[in-house]
Amino acid sequence: EAGVAQSPRYKIIEKRQSVAFWCNPISGHATLYWYQQILGQGPKLLIQFQNNGVVDDSQLPKDRFSAERLKGVDSTLKIQPAKLEDSAVYLCASSFYRTSHEQYFGPGTRLTVT
Amino acid sequence: TQLLEQSPQFLSIQEGENLTVYCNSSSVFSSLQWYRQEPGEGPVLLVTVVTGGEVKKLKRLTFQFGDARKDSSLHITAAQPGDTGLYLCAAIPNGNQFYFGTGTSLTVIP
Numbered sequence: 607e608a609g610v611a612q613s614p615r616y617k618i619i620e621k622r623q624s625v626a627f628w629c630n631p632i633s634g635h636a637t638l639y640w641y642q643q644i645l646g647q648g649p650k651l652l653i654q655f656q657n658n659g660v661v662d663d664s665q666l667p668k669d670r671f672s673a674e675r676l677k678g679v680d681s682t683l684k685i686q687p688a689k690l691e692d693s694a695v696y697l698c699a700s701s702f703y704r705t706s707h708e709q710y711f712g713p714g715t716r717l718t719v720t
Numbered sequence: 721t722q723l724l725e726q727s728p729q730f731l732s733i734q735e736g737e738n739l740t741v742y743c744n745s746s747s748v749f750s751s752l753q754w755y756r757q758e759p760g761e762g763p764v765l766l767v768t769v770v771t772g773g774e775v776k777k778l779k780r781l782t783f784q785f786g787d788a789r790k791d792s793s794l795h796i797t798a799a800q801p802g803d804t805g806l807y808l809c810a811a812i813p814n815g816n817q818f819y820f821g822t823g824t825s826l827t828v829i830p
Contacts, residue, residue, distance in 0.1 A: 711762025
């Protein structure tokens with residue numbers, strides 16, 4: 607089966623610019639996660655969707671970050687405006703159902719803010 | 721403070737050596753997972769441990785969940801260069817929010 611797809615793989619922007627990341631989860635997976643991973647650290651959960659509803663966005667900086675999952679399949683994560691400290695890898699993951707806890711990760715998007 | 725502290729943070733060893741990585745917390749977990757992440761890729765699930773004291777083996781990797789379900793260890797026997805990567809523990813202390821550990825970066829030198 608196809609894995610979790612993410613694009614772009616790399617993005618370089620200047621501070622105060624906007625950027626968007628796209629994720630296509632594994633077919634049939636109802637739960638989708640976005641993580642931020644600073645170099646050398648563990649991923650930090652930003653937002654979790656169950657179908658097209660938000661389950662948890664407590665660690666999402668809502669003043670600049672937004673995410674949506676229309677139709678319960680693909681998802682986009684947006685940053686507007688970007689700050690230097692947003693430089694990180696943004697990982698998307700999906701799982702079959704909310705309590706399975708077995709997550710499948712995409713390759714990530716490496717964002718550099720200059 | 722981090723919910724899941726891993727040690728050591730960095731580890732560089734020669735091929736054939738053994739090593740142990742630790743994941744510690746003050747919280748009790750219903751289950752704990754271990755992932756390996758290679759450069760440029762997302763984490764890949766290695767194992768899930770559920771029962772206190774549980775030991776699981778995956779080829780040369782041995783995972784143990786502490787009796788009190790607050791900590792876990794990963795032991796690698798006869799490490800190989802292919803074992804190089806970032807090892808992450810992860811757990812859900814309450815609700816459904818996942819927390820990842822601080823990570824252990826392992827380098828196995830041929």
